[in-house]
Amino acid sequence: MPTEGEDRSSQTITLQFGRASNHVGAHYWNILDKGDDKKVKQALYRTNTATPRVYICDFNRSL
DSSP states (O other): OOOTTOOGGGOOOEEEESTTHHHHHHHHHHHHHHOOOHHHHHHHBOSSSOOBOEEEEOOOTTO
């Protein structure tokens, strides 16, 4: 749910599927974290914490 003053359209949930989803996702979040684009960070992170909004589903059966 959006907090007061937060627009619903600025929220994003990232879905990662596949064998390498955790590996690729980790690099994706690290690149975003190093970037300076505050608009992207506001959409992908909660405003009061640096917790990414992501759902990862890995189908590797060897774990």
